[in-house]
Structures are given as structure tokens and as C-alpha cells.
Amino acid sequence: MLFEELRQEVYQANLTLPELGLVSFTWGNVSAIDRESGLFVIKPSGISYQDLRPEYLVVVDLQGRVAEGNFQPSMDTATHAYLYSHFPDIGGIAHTHSPWAVAFASAGLAVPAISTTHADTFYGDVPCVPAIENADMVADYELQTGQAIVEYFSAHNLDPTAIPAALVGQHGPFTWGAKAEEAVYNAKVLETAAEIAHHSLQLTHGPLNVPQSLLNKHYQRKHGPNAYYGQELES
């Protein structure tokens, strides 16, 4: 069986979704890629987290074709494949329907960078990418979802490493990271940042005023050459 270790990582990361309160039922999926072979491991479609086993995960190539596995991969596989193809520095992807993030997506709004809780992980607003038009008329809806994210980041000059997340309009969040575990971590940060931003917006009913210098400071405390968070095990 291919990728025993990666399989285990993806399996654990999938189980973390319900543990962190990010999914009900089967509403989420995590994958991770082996860059050398260009193959990635992803959750099978519609299998509950409690029934999931490492060997049920599906190995898929960057065209979304199954390379190994007896189950059908997640419906969102083509979105994952497209993101891996065009964001070469990422190693894991998570998709959920976590309610605060979905609330912003349903409103067609970015999650604004208004606190250090947000800025510690996301170096700016997490954008809301408009949903695919005529979604029911296209054959490759999930592929186009990946395309829409990549094009939005490119058109708005956003760095997917500095802002490792996007909302898809009326749908929900995709997050990514160096590994599957980091993608799930980022999904939880995004959900918390969305919750806080929602509460704050209800208090002010106006735009929130956060200085760029504070966003810089907090992002740089944890990321990049001058970071000083943690025990220096990751640099």
C-alpha cells in the first residue's frame, strides 16, 4: 500500500476535524500530497469519521484519477488536485462547512483581518472567491472551484503561503498548509477568526480599524526569518 506514513497523517488530520468541532457528519475532507510522485491521499466520499480507516483513504493523481484505493474519493477531489497543481508550496488541504466561515461565505464577504488571532496565521483578509456561475451547467464544477481560487489569488496578487485559506462564495472554506495537520489547524483558526469578526461587526456596525503595522508584527512574530514563537523546532 502506497504512502503508509502520509496515509496515517491524512487519517489523523481527518479525525481532527470533528474533534475540533469543525464538521458534522461527513461534511469535510483533508488531503496531503507526496510531491515527489505527484500523488495525493484524500478521504473517500461519504464515509463517516467514525467508520474511517487509514486503508480506506484514496490515492489520486493531479488529474484527479484514482491511483490506489477501493473507494471513490471525495467529491471535492478535483478542487484539491487543482490547488496542488498551482500552489506548489503547499502539502495539505482541508475543506469544511464550519458555520462561522460558511456564514461569511454565504454573505459573499471576506473574513476581515481585525485581530491578532487572525493575523498570527493569516497575513490579511481571507478572501471570498465568487461562486462558479451556472454551476449546474458545467461538467467540471469542482475543478472550476479550484480554478476560481487560484485565479482570484493571482488577480489580487495574494500569496497562498501568507494567506493559506479562501472562502468560496455561498459554499465554504478551503484551507491549506505545509502538511495535512497544518491545513486543519488553519481551518480552526479561520473558524475562530470568523466568529470573532462576526461578534465585533455586531458591536460596531461599521468598518473595523486595525493598523497594518499590528498585522505585520503579529504575522512576523510567528512566520518568516525573524519569527520568535515556539521552540525553534520548525525552522
Next chain:
Amino acid sequence: MLFEELRQEVYQANLTLPELGLVSFTWGNVSAIDRESGLFVIKPSGISYQDLRPEYLVVVDLQGRVAEGNFQPSMDTATHAYLYSHFPDIGGIAHTHSPWAVAFASAGLAVPAISTTHADTFYGDVPCVPAIENADMVADYELQTGQAIVEYFSAHNLDPTAIPAALVGQHGPFTWGAKAEEAVYNAKVLETAAEIAHHSLQLTHGPLNVPQSLLNKHYQRKHGPNAYYGQELES
């Protein structure tokens, strides 16, 4: 004892209500029907979920008369009976007082279809059926509640299979499905969809704009002849 297997299904589905955070105390009930005999199995009235045993469930006919059981059936039995009589394709029904859904019901508002989380299960808004007028003057309040739902679906040309849920004004949600388990699943989806819609409406304070094509796409990914979700075990 009649319907050992159905009893077990209804018992488990009732226990799932508190596990999913949908009920406090005894504020909910689930039933399922044996279409061949026209009898259905329902929770007894006022028994706590922790005291409930499969043999306490009550077997009732479509006129709401007890066919087997030592306990009184749920107060809402006549509503269940009416829905089974007039929605011939459904096999299970759940009723809860889950707070986000009740909030929309108390406001007399439908849960609007504004996200794919909603559209994956409900093919359009979940309507709010006006409460029975002069409720304290009628002898058959619970029966009329069933009637009000059925008439609303008929008058508005709604398909109870495509929209397997209704709110009753100032009261709460009824959901249904092929089986008891699916009715409970739909109760959880409705609660989550209501929560998300509430949050979104607070962000926009205006109507939310979701394209019909997206609703089509997401409903059809999971339902009907072209569905491609899951492991093809159910079709």
C-alpha cells in the same frame, strides 16, 4: 412484539437527538412507519431519553390509535399520522425544539436557502407554515398541525421529498426522510442551516443573493439520477 427491527431503528434515532445537541429533556420525538401494515412506531410521551427502552415505544395506526404498547404515545402523534397519510414516500419523521430553527419559526420566517450546506439536503427554502389559528379552541390541534403542513406544501407546489422539512410558526421544526435516521439527519442539517443563515443575515441585513444554478448543482450532486456523492450504496 411488533416490528423488532423498526423499533430498534426508532429507538436509536431518538437517542441520536440529544447526541446531536438537538433536544433538551424530552423535547423531541422520532417515529418510523411500516408501510405494509400502515402502522408506525413512535416515542412515548414525556419519557426521558436516558430512561427510554425499545420496548417502551408505542405502535400506532394512521388514525392515531394505539395498536401496541403500555405507554401513551407522543402528544404529536396525530401530526406524524397525518404526514404519513399524505406524504406517501416518507418513512420516518422527527420533531425537535432545536433553538436556531425555533428562532426562525418564532419570527415566522422560512430558513432561506443561502448556502450549499443547506442545498446539499434541501432543494430550496424550508418554509414556515403559519400556526393554527385559535389553537386553544380546536379539539384536534396536532392533527391540524399536520394538515397545515400538507396544505402548505400543496398550495405552494413544494415536493416533500426535495424539501424534507417544515417549520411550524411559533412552534418548531418537523423533518422527515426515507427512514427515522434520515429524518434525524435532516433535523441536524436544518438546525445548522438555520444557524448559518442567522449569522449571514446579521452580516448583510438584507436579502442574500444565491444563484439558483448553485442550488441545483449541489442538490443534484447528492440526489437524483446524476448524483455522485458517496459510495453508490444507496441508489
Next chain:
Amino acid sequence: MLFEELRQEVYQANLTLPELGLVSFTWGNVSAIDRESGLFVIKPSGISYQDLRPEYLVVVDLQGRVAEGNFQPSMDTATHAYLYSHFPDIGGIAHTHSPWAVAFASAGLAVPAISTTHADTFYGDVPCVPAIENADMVADYELQTGQAIVEYFSAHNLDPTAIPAALVGQHGPFTWGAKAEEAVYNAKVLETAAEIAHHSLQLTHGPLNVPQSLLNKHYQRKHGPNAYYGQELES
């Protein structure tokens, strides 16, 4: 030791407060009265629920004097005593700082009767009794809190059996019932009703329209001579 059985009931009812998510730390207390002797059993002040033992409960008379016990009774003892003295049909009282109810109390607003979840237990709005004026100048603040509740019910012609709860302005809820367990049950219903009402008011931003006939129907389904809820064990 006096009242072994009542002690056990009050002990269990106190433990139910954190189990139902109604209190943090020591922010709540439950009592129950033995009407024959005119003595009641109440939680000691400032003891955590996890350290509480049945024998730590304090027995108090209707003047608030300790009749048995090594601990000081709850600070709110005089409020309990006054309510027992003037509401002769009640047997148990609960006080919490549950957040949704406190939110209405802090806003100086009643919890409006807008849904059957509310009306199943409370036959009308749960009133918000204005806080004691010059609270820091009076020697018997807690006694006056009881007085304020009783006077409000009397002045507004409210029946404490039909509406077994009150908010005290800027403070929080007191609920009562036939027994300690019922007082705690009513505390949970009030918290849920307040949560639902809050959500509904955010949706409509206007008064909510609920017919009196529906409130009548739902209250009478569960209470009074024509009630038909449950298994007829309590009537």
C-alpha cells in the same frame, strides 16, 4: 441530621446546574422547603459543585436563620426565604447567572413569550423586576430582592405557579417549582427560551407576533385539568 431525603434532592438539583450548562464556578444555588416545619435546605456559600456533599447543605428557617449546618448558607438565602414565605405553593427555588437570561436582565427586558418552547412552561412573558434602588445603602439587599419579585407579581397580577420565574434587573433569573428538580428544569427552560427569543428578535428587529390562543393551547397541553402530556404519573 434533618431532612435526609430533601437534602439528597437539593444536592442532586444543585449538581444538575453545571450539568445543564447553567452555571460556571459557584454562580448558582438551589433550595427546597419542608412546608410542615417551615425549614428549607440550601447550598452553602462559595462551595464548588465538585466539592459539595449532601451534609454540607444548610438548613434555614423562614427568617433566614441557620437551624442546622456548619457552613454559611448562600448569600441569596434571604431572597429564597422571602419567596417561600409569600409564594405558599412553591417547594423549590433555583438561582443562576445563565448568560442568555442575564442578557435580558441586563437590558432590563422581560423574556417574551414568543414560542411554544416558552409557553409549554411559562404562561406569558417572564418579567424583569427592576433592581433594588440604592442597593449599596440597604442592610437587607437580598431580602428586598425577594420583596421586589413578590410585589411585582402582585402589582401585575401574575400567578407564580403559572409563571414560575422572574428576572431581577441587571442581576439574573430566579425560578421555582413544586420541587428543587422542577425549579432547575424551569431554569433551563428559561435559558433556552431567552436564547431563542434573542435570536428571533435579531431576525425581526420588531415586536414578535404570537397569538394568545397558541400560548393557551401549549400551556394547557402540559398543565391543569385538561393536560395530556406524559404518562399521567404526576396528576
Next chain:
Amino acid sequence: MLFEELRQEVYQANLTLPELGLVSFTWGNVSAIDRESGLFVIKPSGISYQDLRPEYLVVVDLQGRVAEGNFQPSMDTATHAYLYSHFPDIGGIAHTHSPWAVAFASAGLAVPAISTTHADTFYGDVPCVPAIENADMVADYELQTGQAIVEYFSAHNLDPTAIPAALVGQHGPFTWGAKAEEAVYNAKVLETAAEIAHHSLQLTHGPLNVPQSLLNKHYQRKHGPNAYYGQELES
């Protein structure tokens, strides 16, 4: 190893943060000081609560220099050091990103003293101290954060013993107390008070009216020479 007992207290207090729902991941830290030596014990940076061991805690002096320990101390160590230096009566400090408190901080608003739940612990509004300007340009950001809090309390004539908490704008809450455990207790009270205040403000959409006499009464019931809460073990 220095301070075995203090270490144990700080260890337990750190673990209480996730137990009370105040932190996700590593987003919080607690410390406590030994006033005799002028050294304090603090959580190491970026270590998860589940991996934390008492011996991993770091001993630091009031200049923020490590006196004992193999790990790097929390990034926020200089803030703790500054607060200990200028608030001589405090013995423990907690910092979290709890969402309701962060929502007020992100809006740049104080948590208003609108209920006795707040006033039992905080004798007035919990202020929101403006964030450091040009945060990314200063070498000693965390030290300046401590300075900003201390200067704000001094400029506004606030007593850090009577109001043992501050929000830092766009960042989050710092709370303190006689010991580490009390600092954590105050963090939970602040989070609850912020939640209640948020809900109340949504109900009134205007300033909330709470009499000073009520704040006096409730603060004095629990604090100072005339307090009568609890079992008189602490005075």
C-alpha cells in the same frame, strides 16, 4: 528545581485554560510570581497543553531573562514582567484569545459593567487599552504592551486590584489576581461578562443603564472588609 509548589500551581492554572474553554491550541499562557526572589514561572512558548509538564515551565526574572529552564518562555513574557513590576499586589497573570473578549478588543471597546455577573469580580468597566502604534517598528513590542496597560490604569486612575483585567486593542485580554488560579478565574469571568454584554447590547442597541449603587453592592458583597460571600477562609 526552583519553586516546586509555584510550578505546580502555574501548571494546573495553565491546564485550566482549555478546561474552561478559554483557549484553542497554544493560544494562552499563565504565570505566577515569587515576590521574595522577584522571579516568576511561566508557560514555555508554543508547547501544547496536552504535552505540557510542570518541569517544562520557565523561570524568568523581572527583566524577562531566563533564570531556569530548557525551553523558551512565552512570547508574552515581557508583558508579564512589566505588569509584575508595576502592579506590586498581583501574584498571577493570564493571557488568552477567548472569543467574546477578543471581539470587544477588536472593536476597540471596553467590556461595560452592566450586570452583577461582571460587578461581582470587576469594579467597573474592563478597559480597552489602545494597541501599540507602529507595532512592527518597535523592538520591544511585548514590553510596550505591558507599559500601555500600566499607563492606561494610571492615567485613568484605575485600581488594578479592583479591576483585575484589561483588553489590549485588536489583541485580547490580560487578567491577573493574587495567584495564578485567580488570574484564570478572572479570565473566565471576563469572557462570560463580555458574552452577556454582547447579547445585551444587541437587545438594546443603546447604552445600558446600570446604577452605580448596584455595582458597589455586588463588588462589596465579595470583596473588602464587609464581604459576606463564601466561608471566610480567605480573609
